[in-house]
Amino acid sequence: MAIIINENTNVVVQGITGNQGKFHTRQMLAYGTKIVGGTSPGKGGQEVEGVPVFDNVYAAMEQVRVDASVLFIPAPFAKDAAFEAITAGIKVLVIVTEHIPVHDEMDIIDLASRKGTTVVGPNTFGIVSSGKCKIGIPPNQFFVPGSIGVVARSGTLTYEIVGNLTANGFGQTTVVGLGGDRVVGLSFVDVLEKFEKDPETQAVVLVGEIGGNAEEEASLFIKKMTKPVVAYIAGKSAPPGKRMGHAGAIIERGKGTFNAKVEALTAAGASVATLPFEVPELLREKLK
Amino acid sequence: MKLFEYMGKEIFASYGINVPRGKMVETPEDASTVAKEINGTVVVKSQILAGKRGKGGGIKFADTPEEAARVAGEILSMTVQGHKVEKVLVEEKIKIDQELYLAITIDGAAKKPVIIASSQGGMDIEEVDDEFIAKQHVDVSVGVYPYLGREICRRIGLTGPVSKEFNRLLGLLYKIFREKDAELVEINPLVISGDTLIAADSKMTIDDDALFRQKGMPYVEDRTSIEKKAHDLGLAFVELGGNIAVMANGAGMSMGSLDTLVHYGGKPANFLDAGGGTGIEGTTKAIELLLETNPKVIFINIFGGITRCDDVANALVTVKKNKEIPVPVVIRLVGTNEEEGVKIIQENGMEAYKVMQEAAAKAVEIANAG
Numbered sequence: 001m002a003i004i005i006n007e008n009t010n011v012v013v014q015g016i017t018g019n020q021g022k023f024h025t026r027q028m029l030a031y032g033t034k035i036v037g038g039t040s041p042g043k044g045g046q047e048v049e050g051v052p053v054f055d056n057v058y059a060a061m062e063q064v065r066v067d068a069s070v071l072f073i074p075a076p077f078a079k080d081a082a083f084e085a086i087t088a089g090i091k092v093l094v095i096v097t098e099h100i101p102v103h104d105e106m107d108i109i110d111l112a113s114r115k116g117t118t119v120v121g122p123n124t125f126g127i128v129s130s131g132k133c134k135i136g137i138p139p140n141q142f143f144v145p146g147s148i149g150v151v152a153r154s155g156t157l158t159y160e161i162v163g164n165l166t167a168n169g170f171g172q173t174t175v176v177g178l179g180g181d182r183v184v185g186l187s188f189v190d191v192l193e194k195f196e197k198d199p200e201t202q203a204v205v206l207v208g209e210i211g212g213n214a215e216e217e218a219s220l221f222i223k224k225m226t227k228p229v230v231a232y233i234a235g236k237s238a239p240p241g242k243r244m245g246h247a248g249a250i251i252e253r254g255k256g257t258f259n260a261k262v263e264a265l266t267a268a269g270a271s272v273a274t275l276p277f278e279v280p281e282l283l284r285e286k287l288k
Numbered sequence: 289m290k291l292f293e294y295m296g297k298e299i300f301a302s303y304g305i306n307v308p309r310g311k312m313v314e315t316p317e318d319a320s321t322v323a324k325e326i327n328g329t330v331v332v333k334s335q336i337l338a339g340k341r342g343k344g345g346g347i348k349f350a351d352t353p354e355e356a357a358r359v360a361g362e363i364l365s366m367t368v369q370g371h372k373v374e375k376v377l378v379e380e381k382i383k384i385d386q387e388l389y390l391a392i393t394i395d396g397a398a399k400k401p402v403i404i405a406s407s408q409g410g411m412d413i414e415e416v417d418d419e420f421i422a423k424q425h426v427d428v429s430v431g432v433y434p435y436l437g438r439e440i441c442r443r444i445g446l447t448g449p450v451s452k453e454f455n456r457l458l459g460l461l462y463k464i465f466r467e468k469d470a471e472l473v474e475i476n477p478l479v480i481s482g483d484t485l486i487a488a489d490s491k492m493t494i495d496d497d498a499l500f501r502q503k504g505m506p507y508v509e510d511r512t513s514i515e516k517k518a519h520d521l522g523l524a525f526v527e528l529g530g531n532i533a534v535m536a537n538g539a540g541m542s543m544g545s546l547d548t549l550v551h552y553g554g555k556p557a558n559f560l561d562a563g564g565g566t567g568i569e570g571t572t573k574a575i576e577l578l579l580e581t582n583p584k585v586i587f588i589n590i591f592g593g594i595t596r597c598d599d600v601a602n603a604l605v606t607v608k609k610n611k612e613i614p615v616p617v618v619i620r621l622v623g624t625n626e627e628e629g630v631k632i633i634q635e636n637g638m639e640a641y642k643v644m645q646e647a648a649a650k651a652v653e654i655a656n657a658g
Contacts, residue, residue, distance in 0.1 A: 110427060163622070237528075
């Protein structure tokens with residue numbers, strides 16, 4: 001078992017003929033992802049990495065069953081591409097693109113919620129059900145099967161933590177990148193609920209950061225969970241009022257501070273690591 | 289990007305929202321001219337990108353054009369809330385019957401715009417009791433219809449002709465919020481003056497990611513010179529004032545690097561997210577930028593995903609060849625093309641760390657050595 005995507009998930013790559021689209025199609029195929037097609041307007045009939053290219057998602061879906069789509073489309077055009085996928089009937093939409101205008105993100109998520117599409121991102125590294133399916137951009141070698149669920153807001157930091165988990169013998173069921181923007185499709189709670197129900201997931205690692213109140217909201221759910229949770233929050237040393245790279249990573253009007261998040265998570269029964277490399281040790285203690 | 293008050297008011301006026309008569313000026317002489325045109329008591333307001341200007345002495349009244357010139361001269365020489373004043377807004381003093389609060393912003397948790405209104409305007413909304421605040425989410429596919437305004441009026445106790453005017457204004461403000469790609473539009477106070485509503489202040493933040501399509505939007509620079517340089521290079525950079533220059537790839541990883549340095553007793557000079565997939569050229573520029581913070585040591589922390597370790601290593605070697613790097617560099621390299629990267633580093637007489645905390649501890653040791 002895994003959550004959201006698995007070994008049977010058929011994926012299309014929107015923007016497959018671009019540099020990023022091409023490179024990551026190759027990487028995803030190498031990981032074992034079932035990529036059944038790509039799209040690029042006007043380039044239907046071509047092939048990229050042995051994958052058939054269609055003019056749009058509609059054309060792809062006439063030919064083959066498609067469960068998920070991943071967007072490698074520049075920010076100004078991402079809303080249009082997302083609308084195409086959602087209205088065509090895609091059930092899982094992974095939006096890797098960063099710097100999408102926030103009003104476009106609200107429009108995308110509004111339509112997705114009405115059509116029943118799960119949106120991973122925007123501004124995410126993607127989602128990996130280890131050993132089964134990778135949709136997105138993380139390096140392949142660190143994601144190995146196991147029993148830990150990981151949910152995170154940021155990319156590279158997640159690789160660091162997943163790398164540490166794998167090195168310590170903790171494989172993963174699914175690793176989900178919510179995305180670094182202020183408005184994203186999935187919340188921590190959405191994903192924690194799925195991990196709580198997933199029979200293979202034994203414990204969950206939550207990688208948060210300063211800004212917003214997503215971690216505080218997650219705490220309310222963690223309190224009710226039967227599975228142990230270990231968390232790491234980035235940005236302890238960040239000054240207020242400054243955006244730390246991610247649109248969502250900013251302490252505004254005293255809200256979204258490191259301390260508030262750690263207090264909420266600790267009170268909910270989660271173990272909070274002070275530094276990224278402490279996560280495996282805390283996990284080991286929790287699983288004793 | 290934050291807009292100055294006068295810029296927000298110009299946008300308000302262009303959409304049909306009432307604002308006080310007035311004009312932005314940069315000299316006492318021009319302040320006097322505007323006061324003469326207004327022909328009555330004026331208010332002179334410092335134009336800075338921060339709130340609580342009144343408390344800092346940045347807002348003053350003047351009864352005559354001469355007084356307006358004098359007051360404007362005073363304010364133009366001031367630093368208010370840490371911001372040097374370069375512009376003032378000279379406006380008519382308006383009759384105030386009541387002050388309301390109205391804002392539209394984005395609720396990240398709800399993934400929707402939220403309208404926030406209060407009968408208690410004029411003060412920081414964070415200090416107003418919840419019972420006086422009405423919040424209403426907006427479905428972007430539905431938009432703002434009059435029923436929403438009527439519901440807000442009911443909850444903040446607004447009745448009569450002013451409630452109709454409020455409803456008209458709310459529709460316009462939402463239109464501005466959407467069309468201008470705003471993250472925040474705030475009117476505080478929204479003044480009831482007889483049967484009319486006047487926006488006595490404006491606060492607007494425009495989404496940086498949407499500036500490409502906001503033709504005609506003024507550009508407001510709110511960065512330090514080095515932050516601006518980084519921005520022009522497409523790098524996320526924040527000055528922090530310490531002596532360890534830091535570069536990592538990814539925002540979360542960069543924050544994690546700072547936290548680790550601070551944990552070991554170090555003082556980071558900056559936050560720098562070199563981004564994913566930055567090539568040799570971008571990485572070279574990032575390293576050059578780090579040198580401008582005058583650090584005692586440079587700490588580079590790379591977990592290669594899209595970023596390739598050999599690219600980072602080559603960039604470091606390139607910078608070293610072109611100019612003297614006057615301080616030690618501690619570099620940690622793992623991930624994509626790690627072997628190649630480490631080899632390049634070693635061939636150039638340096639050492640590459642594999643474990644983040646060991647590298648961080650080493651950087652702190654060097655920085656604190658003297």
